[in-house]
Amino acid sequence: MTDQPTWTFTADVATFAAAAEGWLLRDPVRNTAALTVLRSLRSGQFSEDPLMGWFTEGGSVEGAVIHTAPYPLLLAAIPLDAIPSLVSELIALGRSLPGVSGPLEQAEAFARAWWEPDRGRRSERLYRLGTPAPPTVPGAARTAVAADVPRAVRWIREFEVEAGVKVGADPTPVVAARINRNEFVWWEDGGRPVALAGVSAPIAGMSRVGPVYTPPEFRGRGYGSAVTYAVTRKALDEGAAEVLLFADLANSRSNSIYQALGYEPVTDYASIGFH
Structure with missing residues (x-):
């Protein structure tokens, strides 16, 4: 029986790293922001109610997100088809988000699915x-x-x-x-x-x-x-x-x-x- 696609969330940095760091390291260029924030979390730099999540499909991790208030939700290079369930899970958790940040397609897809309107954006290019x-x-x-x-x-x-x-x-x-x-x-x-x-x-x-x-x-x-x-x-x-x-x-x-x-x-x- 194939495992159902699932989002799992934690506030514990070690638990998140054990589950998702290997996936992030598959593409350290496109996941640069998430890897940098993870290192800061390990050092205790963020103290305000962090939330970290990873997406599992077919028994393997295929995506990860990090939210450290008051910053936007940070999307790694997650699959686009994982975004609707991510939005549903965050709404069910009652998570307040000032915004979302990540690769253009993923960020736009999340914003379209989120319950609050897009109130402005900053467009960036990774070099x-x-x-x-x-x-x-x-x-x-x-x-x-x-x-x-x-x-x-x-x-x-x-x-x-x-x-x-x-x-x-x-x-x-x-x-x-x-x-x-x-x-x-x-x-x-x-x-x-x-x-x-x-x-x-x-x-x-x-x-x-x-x-x-x-x-x-x-x-x-x-x-x-x-x-x-x-x-x-x-x-x-x-x-x-x-x-x-x-x-x-x-x-x-x-x-x-x-x-x-x-x-x-x-x-x-x-x-x-x-x-």
Whole structure:
């Protein structure tokens, strides 16, 4: 008798990882966001009622989702035919979602099935590094340290406002944790920070760049390109076989910058808001 397709949910990170991590690792490029969040969950970075789920069909795991409030529901590259039952299960659980984020087809299918209307979206493109092309920009990279937390938090808040990222959570714990893991890098010119970028330590040979932010007063001088290349180089030096990043499709300049650095398009993603 064939096992019926089933969604299983848990708030326990170890239980979720034991069931779903192997499936996520089959495609670490397209599942980069889920793998990064899973690592953060293991470190205790998220504390607000996490919910994790995996989809089983024919006796094997074929999909996974993660929700860490106040962020949107994160869809991995799950089968489209698993989405109606996912929506039904989440409604039955009474789960409140500010939105959904994931590969474009999956995110749009979920939004069509969800009971709340689409109230806006952010469209992104996933890039992977091809042949690196370093820019020539004045200044030098410096890894952020604990004393940099206040400035980094301020810049991340500015980035979220400018990018239209509706989170509402205090970014200080995340920023401090990432700085503690040496995941934030400044570009400095004349000893002054002029751009900031993050990069995750490699997971299954994959590192992801982001966020990347240059304050308005320092733009137009190549600092964003410089700091992006600096964290790209850092990831490669630390053993990453794949370096990835997401770019806002509404920002043609950032997309052209990343392509000039050697990044190549993989596929499109969307973050769709319900509140």
